[in-house]
Amino acid sequence: MISNEAKNGRFGEFGGQYIPETLMNEIHKLEEAYEHYKNDPEFVAELDKLNREYAGRPSLLYYAEKMTRDLGGAKIYLKREDLNHTGSHKINNVLGQVLLAKKMGKTRVIAETGAGQHGVATATAAALMDMECEIFMGEEDTIRQALNVYRMELLGAKVHAVKTGTRVLKDAVNEAMREWVSRVDDTLYVLGSVMGPHPFPTIVRDFQSVISKESREQILEVEGRLPDVVIACVGGGSNAIGSFYEYIKDDGVRLIGCEAAGKGVDTPENAATMANGTKGIFHGMKSLFCQDEYGQIAPVYSISAGLDYPGIGPEHAYLAETGRAEYVPITDEEAVRAFEYLSRTEGIIPAIESSHAVAHVMKIAPEMSKDSIIICTISGRGDKDVAAIARYRGVDIYE
Numbered sequence: 001m002i003s004n005e006a007k008n009g010r011f012g013e014f015g016g017q018y019i020p021e022t023l024m025n026e027i028h029k030l031e032e033a034y035e036h037y038k039n040d041p042e043f044v045a046e047l048d049k050l051n052r053e054y055a056g057r058p059s060l061l062y063y064a065e066k067m068t069r070d071l072g073g074a075k076i077y078l079k080r081e082d083l084n085h086t087g088s089h090k091i092n093n094v095l096g097q098v099l100l101a102k103k104m105g106k107t108r109v110i111a112e113t114g115a116g117q118h119g120v121a122t123a124t125a126a127a128l129m130d131m132e133c134e135i136f137m138g139e140e141d142t143i144r145q146a147l148n149v150y151r152m153e154l155l156g157a158k159v160h161a162v163k164t165g166t167r168v169l170k171d172a173v174n175e176a177m178r179e180w181v182s183r184v185d186d187t188l189y190v191l192g193s194v195m196g197p198h199p200f201p202t203i204v205r206d207f208q209s210v211i212s213k214e215s216r217e218q219i220l221e222v223e224g225r226l227p228d229v230v231i232a233c234v235g236g237g238s239n240a241i242g243s244f245y246e247y248i249k250d251d252g253v254r255l256i257g258c259e260a261a262g263k264g265v266d267t268p269e270n271a272a273t274m275a276n277g278t279k280g281i282f283h284g285m286k287s288l289f290c291q292d293e294y295g296q297i298a299p300v301y302s303i304s305a306g307l308d309y310p311g312i313g314p315e316h317a318y319l320a321e322t323g324r325a326e327y328v329p330i331t332d333e334e335a336v337r338a339f340e341y342l343s344r345t346e347g348i349i350p351a352i353e354s355s356h357a358v359a360h361v362m363k364i365a366p367e368m369s370k371d372s373i374i375i376c377t378i379s380g381r382g383d384k385d386v387a388a389i390a391r392y393r394g395v396d397i398y399e
Helices: 021-037 041-055 065-071 090-103 117-128 139-144 146-154 169-182 200-208 210-223 238-247 314-322 332-346 352-367 383-392
Strands: 061-063 075-080 108-113 132-138 158-162 187-189 229-233 254-262 278-282 285-289 325-331 373-378
Touching (some): 021 090, 021 169, 021 200, 065 075, 065 332, 065 352, 075 210, 090 108, 090 117, 090 187, 108 169, 117 132, 117 146, 132 169, 139 146, 146 158, 146 383, 200 210, 200 314, 210 238, 238 254, 238 314, 238 373, 254 332, 285 314, 314 325, 325 332, 332 352, 352 383
Parallel strands (some): 075 373, 108 132, 132 158, 229 254, 254 325
Antiparallel strands (some): 061 075, 278 285
């Protein structure tokens, strides 16, 4: 059994703190605060209450009976993070981080966002806890996810459309990091995934691990045993690590992350870090990244704004290197078909990010025996994606 705990801020060789000297003091303060509050009974009780009474946890583990019958193989359970307040898994991490910011005496939070769900969750928690909030979002993503931009503004956040670089998620992270450096005294950067410098990958992972903590208890209650496979989509990797974490010690449970192959891993238009990435240092961490032969971060593409990131969190890189988890590429077309399939089969419209995981379930479930069990995390709901998928299918719903 492998150890999945960070030692000295690293998962094997991955992780670390590759940041400007101006941020080092603040990062150390954050680490100290987190180490204190994660074991503080008052903090834990307050967060538990928020998760239960505000976010709506525990989320349901739903037996997808029609899908199971239609695919003709393994029993399929869906972990319904789409039912959380704000419509995705992002609220799990954000409530924890914004509460931590408040305990640290901060009055302002900033965040990056791709699909907009992390931005919406951060704006939501900031409104609840009376914090100033600013969100950085690639200009390309503000167009793709205009509904979420308006939601953030409605919640009182100021949204900055980032016009540098390729105008997507990585550029939003760059701007959020720059902003944090310029104003650490009253501000905490609420990072949206298991990436960045230590301790962010651990903090976000711990808050997201509620997903697998619940699903493990739920599946034992309904089936009396653990699942054979746990599947989740992967961009930076927060919902996947949250879905995997409590099963890492269970060697008999396969862990599968589904990344964005875009128009194909053999084309320039993909965001398949595990398939095409190499080791490098970016956004404060050592991990795997899509980059050229000179180590420059390559442009990436996915129909999904939330998976459109050129790297992956260091714990995922470690899980892949040790063989504990496997990662598979899913194309836009496969994800869109899965988006439509789950909608029509179970009456559940999944986020296009989550649809990457559903697509892989559709591939492997028919090959598995009927007494096998798959848990697939539906990381978010698909309202935000309906217009984009319609356009992909040649329909402009605003005409």
